Amino acid sequence: MIKQPVSEHKSSGKRHKTLEKLARYNGWLVVVSILLVLAVWSLGVQWGKPPAFLLPSPQAVWDKFVSTLADGSLLRHASVTFFEVLAGLFFGSLLATCLGYFLAKSSTLEKLLSPYLVASQAIPLVAIAPLLIIWFGPGISSKILICALIVFFPVLVNTIIGFRGVPENLRDLMVSMRATRWQKLRLLEIPAALPILFGGLRIGATLSVIGAVVGEFVGSDKGLGFLINVGRGQFDTALVFVAIFTLIFMALSLYGLAMLAEKRSTRWKTAHH
Amino acid sequence: MTQFLEVDHLGMTFNGAEGELMAVQDVSFTLAEQEFLCVLGPSGSGKSTLLRLIAGLIKPTAGSIQFGCLPGEQPSISLVFQQTNLMPWRTVMQNILLPLELQGIDRDQALERANAMIHLVGLEEFAQAWPSELSGGMAQRVAIARAFIAEPDLLLLDEPFGSLDALTRERMGAELLNIWQSQRTAVIMVTHSISEALLLSDRVMVFSPRPATIVAEMKVDLPRPRQEETRYDPEFLKYAKLLRQAIK
Ligand SMILES: Nc1ncnc2c1ncn2[C@@H]1O[C@H](COP(=O)(O)OP(=O)(O)OP(=O)(O)O)[C@@H](O)[C@H]1O
Numbered sequence A: 001m002i003k004q005p006v007s008e009h010k011s012s013g014k015r016h017k018t019l020e021k022l023a024r025y026n027g028w029l030v031v032v033s034i035l036l037v038l039a040v041w042s043l044g045v046q047w048g049k050p051p052a053f054l055l056p057s058p059q060a061v062w063d064k065f066v067s068t069l070a071d072g073s074l075l076r077h078a079s080v081t082f083f084e085v086l087a088g089l090f091f092g093s094l095l096a097t098c099l100g101y102f103l104a105k106s107s108t109l110e111k112l113l114s115p116y117l118v119a120s121q122a123i124p125l126v127a128i129a130p131l132l133i134i135w136f137g138p139g140i141s142s143k144i145l146i147c148a149l150i151v152f153f154p155v156l157v158n159t160i161i162g163f164r165g166v167p168e169n170l171r172d173l174m175v176s177m178r179a180t181r182w183q184k185l186r187l188l189e190i191p192a193a194l195p196i197l198f199g200g201l202r203i204g205a206t207l208s209v210i211g212a213v214v215g216e217f218v219g220s221d222k223g224l225g226f227l228i229n230v231g232r233g234q235f236d237t238a239l240v241f242v243a244i245f246t247l248i249f250m251a252l253s254l255y256g257l258a259m260l261a262e263k264r265s266t267r268w269k270t271a272h273h
Numbered sequence B: 001m002t003q004f005l006e007v008d009h010l011g012m013t014f015n016g017a018e019g020e021l022m023a024v025q026d027v028s029f030t031l032a033e034q035e036f037l038c039v040l041g042p043s044g045s046g047k048s049t050l051l052r053l054i055a056g057l058i059k060p061t062a063g064s065i066q067f068g069c070l071p072g073e074q075p076s077i078s079l080v081f082q083q084t085n086l087m088p089w090r091t092v093m094q095n096i097l098l099p100l101e102l103q104g105i106d107r108d109q110a111l112e113r114a115n116a117m118i119h120l121v122g123l124e125e126f127a128q129a130w131p132s133e134l135s136g137g138m139a140q141r142v143a144i145a146r147a148f149i150a151e152p153d154l155l156l157l158d159e160p161f162g163s164l165d166a167l168t169r170e171r172m173g174a175e176l177l178n179i180w181q182s183q184r185t186a187v188i189m190v191t192h193s194i195s196e197a198l199l200l201s202d203r204v205m206v207f208s209p210r211p212a213t214i215v216a217e218m219k220v221d222l223p224r225p226r227q228e229e230t231r232y233d234p235e236f237l238k239y240a241k242l243l244r245q246a247i248k
């Protein structure tokens, strides 16, 4: 019932490749495009003169960034969110990988559990986040739980597909060489599934950031989500921008790390001597 | 003397999409220790199925396969599959090392043996290459090296030289004989080549079209060592003619 690995590039693999090439060869293009956006933004603010609580100038956002960095508040809140994201990603994918492995091995177990797993995806996490905060308190643990929950499903699906995709002829090879169950796992199943596992982790990483912010919106007194709430309440829109950019940076770094791991685990696919 | 391997009224019926399919029917034969047996037969007759049965990858639906070694002991078996199946994420060297890694053999000793094997199959330059960078014949040689390095009691070869050119094929055949003579393993080899079978084996078995039954069996009493010139020996030609008639 679960057949496709979770991936953002389902049909656009080719376009994705072109984009990747562009990014590689034209790294300076990215810089140019960012500068262009900043220029338009800055000019727009200068000419349109919107009130600062609607759209602050890039300069104001930068100043805010420097001042929050200097008084340590940005790092303090960012590190709380970062910790929640990492812990949620860790526990969520650990659980999903273990369960996914057994689901991949036993289709009976999959048939038994998959209705619940799929149905659970129909529940919007944002809707039950308040409940989780009521039950688990406004502290860090409820945020970690929300992150873990949001990470769980895509990692699970990729784990199942990864382990199901282990080539049958290599299984035969391992059996003919009398490999033990542990050897099969270590030398065949994990290496064969690894690229898809990392793919799941990559998607999970960005989702985990969303989970943490959702949790902090609903109820917390620290973290970047909380900072956004504060900024909104005080009409300090520059602060909101600073928090958003920090979140983007965080999500992109995690995504990039997971992608790097994925690339490294598939060196053999792209080998050219 | 007990036989090394006894195959007794072996039968294999697959339950496929198109109903039952009998691939092997009532096959009985024995294999002596260190014997070299070749299996000939038309495509789809059940030769690969026989090897998979002996290797224990599938369970027979009739009859039995018994090894004459000590009770409770399993002989070590290496199978070279018809389709080369290298692990794409391991280099040539790492693929060849795999059986030794499974046996937990000391790394230095394993490397030494692997290097000798790579030299044997002539892939020194490609030791660090990925399987995706190899030609079909090169990949097959890696698979052969991986089977040989384990020094098994029984070597099962399913058309191991299928995608090799004639010259490499001859050379690999000669190497196979060397290994067989030095390691004293038993060999069952599936091939489509009558002269290859005669050049290598002690005995040739001919299978019928599916379901596989043994239609002819022939002891090859050509003196060893056999060379390429043996192919033109009148005795050899007599055997070849007989076999050709048996296959039809
Ligand atoms: N797992 C399977 N399930 C169903 N049918 C199978 C299976 N494996 C083999 N068969 C069938 O058994 C028959 C014998 O197959 P096998 O691979 O043993 O032939 P072969 O003698 O090795 O042929 P070739 O010389 O072409 O390799 C074929 O008709 C094949 O379709």
Ligand SMILES: [Mg+2]
Pocket: B047, B048, B049, B082, B158
């Ligand atoms: Mg075959």
